[in-house]
Amino acid sequence: xxxxxxxxxxPAPASPxxxxxxxxxxxxxxxxxxxxxxxLYLAPALGMLVVWTYRPLAETVxxxxxxxxxxxTSPAKPVGWHNYHRVFTLPDVxxxxxxxVLMIALLLPFTIVIPVxxxxxxxxxxxxxxxxxxxxxxxxxxxxxVASAAVWEWMLTPGSGVVDxxxxxxxxxxxxxxxxxxSITGIVGWQMLGFAVLVVSAGLASINGDYAEAASVDGASxxxxxRWLTLPLLSPTLVFLLLTTVLLAGxxxxxLIDTLTQGGPVSSTTNIYYLLWQYGxxxxxxxxxxxxxxxxxxxxxxxxxxxxxxxxxxxxHDN
Amino acid sequence: xxxxxxxxxxDERPTAALASGAAASGDGDDVPGGRSRxxxxxxxxxxxxxxxxxxxxxxxxxxxxxxxxxxVYKTSVLPWPxxxxxxxxxxxxxxxxxxxxxxxxxxxxTALGQLLTSVLAAYAFxxxxxxxxxxxxxxxxxxxxxxxxxxxxxxxxLLHDLGLLNSLTGVIVPNLVSALGVLMLRQHxxxxxxxxxxxARIDGRSxxxxxxxxxxxxxxxxxxxxxxxxxxxAWNEYFWPAMVLQRGNLVLQLGINSxxxxxxxxxxxxLTAAAGLATLPIFALYLALQRQVINGFVRSGxx
Numbered sequence: 168x169x170x171x172x173x174x175x176x177x178p179a180p181a182s183p184x185x186x187x188x189x190x191x192x193x194x195x196x197x198x199x200x201x202x203x204x205x206x207l208y209l210a211p212a213l214g215m216l217v218v219w220t221y222r223p224l225a226e227t228v229x230x231x232x233x234x235x236x237x238x239x240t241s242p243a244k245p246v247g248w249h250n251y252h253r254v255f256t257l258p259d260v261x262x263x264x265x266x267x268v269l270m271i272a273l274l275l276p277f278t279i280v281i282p283v284x285x286x287x288x289x290x291x292x293x294x295x296x297x298x299x300x301x302x303x304x305x306x307x308x309x310x311x312x313v314a315s316a317a318v319w320e321w322m323l324t325p326g327s328g329v330v331d332x333x334x335x336x337x338x339x340x341x342x343x344x345x346x347x348x349x350s351i352t353g354i355v356g357w358q359m360l361g362f363a364v365l366v367v368s369a370g371l372a373s374i375n376g377d378y379a380e381a382a383s384v385d386g387a388s389x390x391x392x393x394r395w396l397t398l399p400l401l402s403p404t405l406v407f408l409l410l411t412t413v414l415l416a417g418x419x420x421x422x423l424i425d426t427l428t429q430g431g432p433v434s435s436t437t438n439i440y441y442l443l444w445q446y447g448x449x450x451x452x453x454x455x456x457x458x459x460x461x462x463x464x465x466x467x468x469x470x471x472x473x474x475x476x477x478x479x480x481x482x483x484h485d486n
Numbered sequence: 487x488x489x490x491x492x493x494x495x496x497d498e499r500p501t502a503a504l505a506s507g508a509a510a511s512g513d514g515d516d517v518p519g520g521r522s523r524x525x526x527x528x529x530x531x532x533x534x535x536x537x538x539x540x541x542x543x544x545x546x547x548x549x550x551x552x553x554x555x556x557x558v559y560k561t562s563v564l565p566w567p568x569x570x571x572x573x574x575x576x577x578x579x580x581x582x583x584x585x586x587x588x589x590x591x592x593x594x595x596t597a598l599g600q601l602l603t604s605v606l607a608a609y610a611f612x613x614x615x616x617x618x619x620x621x622x623x624x625x626x627x628x629x630x631x632x633x634x635x636x637x638x639x640x641x642x643x644l645l646h647d648l649g650l651l652n653s654l655t656g657v658i659v660p661n662l663v664s665a666l667g668v669l670m671l672r673q674h675x676x677x678x679x680x681x682x683x684x685x686a687r688i689d690g691r692s693x694x695x696x697x698x699x700x701x702x703x704x705x706x707x708x709x710x711x712x713x714x715x716x717x718x719x720a721w722n723e724y725f726w727p728a729m730v731l732q733r734g735n736l737v738l739q740l741g742i743n744s745x746x747x748x749x750x751x752x753x754x755x756x757l758t759a760a761a762g763l764a765t766l767p768i769f770a771l772y773l774a775l776q777r778q779v780i781n782g783f784v785r786s787g788x789x
Contacts, residue, residue, distance in 0.1 A: 208610035212603040215663035220629050223640035289529035303537030309768050311722040313739045314761035318547040322756045421726040443635040461635035464715045468631045
């Protein structure tokens with residue numbers, strides 16, 4: 168997955184773009200040969216990128232102006248902007264957009280709120296014990312989504328599953344609209360929590376303790392130091408987690424939706440990614456799937472650029 | 487985004503941890519009541535509760551799979567008496583040996599291929615300056631903005647034209663590059679001591695032999711962490727195999743999926759047994775190499 172899992176969330180451009188631009192690198196480079204040599208090293212990775220990411224992206228843009236059912240025998244018909252018109256008017260699409268936003272919002276407690284609270288409460292815990300706790304908390308992240316779907320389907324079985332038994336409820340978790348949405352996000356949250364806890368804990372560990380000490384010498388209470396020092400210093404980490412959640416929510420939820428609810432009941436767990444899949448491989452409406460894909464790609468790019476910009480703005484706090 | 491903070495895990499920096507630990511306990515002595523001791527207890531309780539909550543579904547998966555078929559609906563915490571009936575049933579219904587073999591093959595080849603292309607690309611970025619370097623680097627970063635679902639149709643058509651649908655090759659080949667790998671390794675290659683590269687050059691080594699005899703042997707730890715991360719990702723991958731293999735059951739994730747959907751009466755024992763077996767290799771890796779696994783994932787997240 169983590170080409171799905173832990174994307175650096177585009178921090179890269181900020182890292183020195185021409186690291187080693189000084190003389191030594193050039194010097195070494197000259198000895199190692201110049202001109203075509205670096206491109207030869209890059210060729211395999213770049214070639215794969217072009218063939219499997221950027222070529223299809225361009226083709227998707229192209230498909231979006233055609234009506235085509237994916238069958239090699241039937242020709243694609245040019246339809247102009249019609250597919251885009253459908254994207255913006257189909258109720259399915261707007262419904263799934265809202266459900267995607269809702270899913271992301273419901274994931275944030277797991278990827279940001281709980282990890283920060285836990286991180287702040289557990290700064291004093293160190294050593295062997297902490298390693299053991301971390302091992303336990305991180306374990307769900309390694310469970311394949313399909314395996315976790317299997318165990319949660321069992322735990323959420325109406326009446327006999329351990330969740331209903333423990334809570335005394337009779338909820339049919341995966342077959343009622345709101346419980347199904349909550350279940351899917353809850354399961355994804357359970358898997359992502361460990362990752363986020365460790366990221367926050369690493370972020371906290373990287374904050375220089377001198378600041379807090381100086382604050383406490385100045386008479387700041389623990390809460391004041393947390394509110395005015397630690398959280399602002401932690402904000403780049405938090406923006407990173409937000410970016411990760413926004414960009415990857417669709418990828419994380421997909422296998423669970425496909426295994427447990429197939430988007431139902433009554434589309435209540437169909438987010439935009441699952442909708443794209445349905446348009447493409449269930450309805451064989453390649454043009455519509457492509458147009459929707461292009462629109463979502465653009466929207467997510469804007470959101471990501473905004474968050475990267477935000478993170479850069481926040482980052483200057485910590486020198 | 488300047489998450490360029492060098493942020494290893496807390497316990498990875500014993501000196502810093504010790505230093506701040508000493509400072510904290512010093513404070514505790516000064517302030518009567520020792521606030522930090524209370525915080526330590528709160529911290530232990532919080533982490534213990536969270537750890538138990540996180541591990542419980544995994545525990546429940548294995549404990550259900552080990553109950554006798556008649557006991558599956560019991561809620562006793564310990565699955566006693568133990569029974570492997572569920573496992574033999576799961577093995578009857580799923581060709582687990584073949585699935586394990588296929589999945590191992592796919593995950594191993596994918597991870598190795600990604601590692602190789604990442605090493606070569608990161609080396610190019612770290613050692614040379616060349617026209618369009620920044621743009622090409624952005625091309626790698628930009629892949630995170632292109633979700634799978636946006637490129638799936640053209641890729642599906644290409645795989646069809648190449649005759650790779652329904653084959654393991656079709657699962658592996660399109661995944662032979664990992665932007666994450668390139669980005670992670672570039673960080674390490676950039677900080678590789680220039681003097682060593684220089685010395686190799688003066689020795690008259692080619693860039694190729696320098697890469698394999700000087701750079702790679704000295705970066706075994708980050709390469710191992712990355713390799714594990716890539717292997718786990720490939721092992722757990724669902725979307726791409728589902729598309730390429732048309733839900734034929736050639737790899738574990740798809741096999742379990744069809745098992746979930748085919749079981750008519752609710753056979754939770756065999757189902758949890760199959761899920762447990764599919765997860766077991768990853769957990770074995772995790773138990774053996776916990777630190778590397780966590781570092782691989784969390785560091786990649788921070789960079």
